[in-house]
Amino acid sequence: MILRHLSSFSIIFLLGKMVFAQNLIPNPGFEEHKNCLGFNTQLKEWIMPVGDYYHYLSDCPVGKAQYNGEEKNKPHEGKCLAGICLHSNEAGEYMLAKLNAPLQKDLEYIFSGYILLASEKQDKYINFTHIEVALTDKAYTVTNPSHIFFDPQISIPLSFEKKEKEWIYISGKFIASGNEAYFLIGNFLPVTNITDELNEYMLLAPDEREKYLKKHKKLEEAMSSASSKLTGSSKPYSIRCYLDDLCLMPASDTAKGLCNYPLKKIATPPLKIEVFKPIVIENIFFEIAKSGLLPASFKALDSLANWLKANAPVEIQITGHTDNKGTEKENNTLSTERAAAVKNYLVAKGANNKIESTGLGSTKPIAGNETEEGRSKNRRVEFVITKK
DSSP: OOOOOHHHHHHHHSOOEEEOOOOSSSSTTOOOBSOOOGGGOOBTTEEOTTSOOOOEEOSOHHHHHHSTTGGGSOOSSSSOEEEEEEESSSOOOOEEEEOSSOOOTTOEEEEEEEEEEEEEEEETGGGOOEEEEEEESSOOOOSSSOOOBOOOSEEEEOOOTTOTTSOEEEEEEEEOOSOOOEEEEEOOBOOOTTHHHHHHHHHSOHHHHHHHHHHOHHHHHHHHHHHHHHHSSSOOOEEEEEEEEEEEEEGGGGGGBOSSSBEEEOOOOOOOOOBTOOEEOOSOOBOTTSOOBOGGGHHHHHHHHHHHHHTTTOEEEEEEEOOSOSOHHHHHHHHHHHHHHHHHHHHHTTOOSOEEEEEOTTSSOSSOSSSHHHHHHHSEEEEEEEEO
């Protein structure tokens, strides 16, 4: 038979020029700085609410000379990265930036970025379970090191186990209340009626804090509750983590590509379809370690669904693949569920063709698994035409 509508089909699946969506976070890769003063280097657009910012690696020679080994931590992209220290039993650090534009009421937004565990500070990281993002209508400043009390819009589950030396992709979504103009990232304490007591406690010397807690039982209970909220237990953690390539955008803009996962667009050459020849479906994005499709996937899948509807006799098999992280049982399950998610989306869009789906885990890599670039190529969904 004659396969129709090849042009719209090939735009999605071939490689080419990158097109990025608008990012509401300024200086998202921390490449721009106001000065070059090592520990006192000031980032453009960013502040640390609890004091001068210093966990910053850049191309500043004086900064490199002061960090005593921190240069082992390489940026995800570019020459710079920035980081925060997070603790369960002490005041953590935060990073704050004013957004390029206020958020619109009742509009859904997607946050994404990358996080790396610092090689020089990994104390009890196993108990660390979340990184949180807050959007607010005011800029927070704290005179003395202290917690920030806020119920964040996004709480992202996170584990560094077996990923101690690699950048991890993080993401989450939320509905804006409207007029949020500032972005905060860190770990927050829930809004409570003991804020003043906690601020007093943070100013005390370590040997005075235990006495203070004995006199202020509500504070002790609140801190224990907050620690459980952040760690999933009462176990402490103390880490430094680095951030890079942060992104905040309206979910409605994902057709243009996520800031960190741009869509691929080219002028269309002739496309030869062959039976049983695997075709990787580009621009397919899932929730981390899950099979839920992100909105940025819809444009590519809509194009495939339309092509299938225009070529009803065509039969295809969809196959999911993973990298070699995790157990093979977990990878088989994840790859199978992701292939099924793609199939279910196509069927829901009216593709009545015969469509099979399966998963092969990490058994069929197309690149090495030694680097993140190779692993990202192996995490894919592809299909073959079994009948045309």
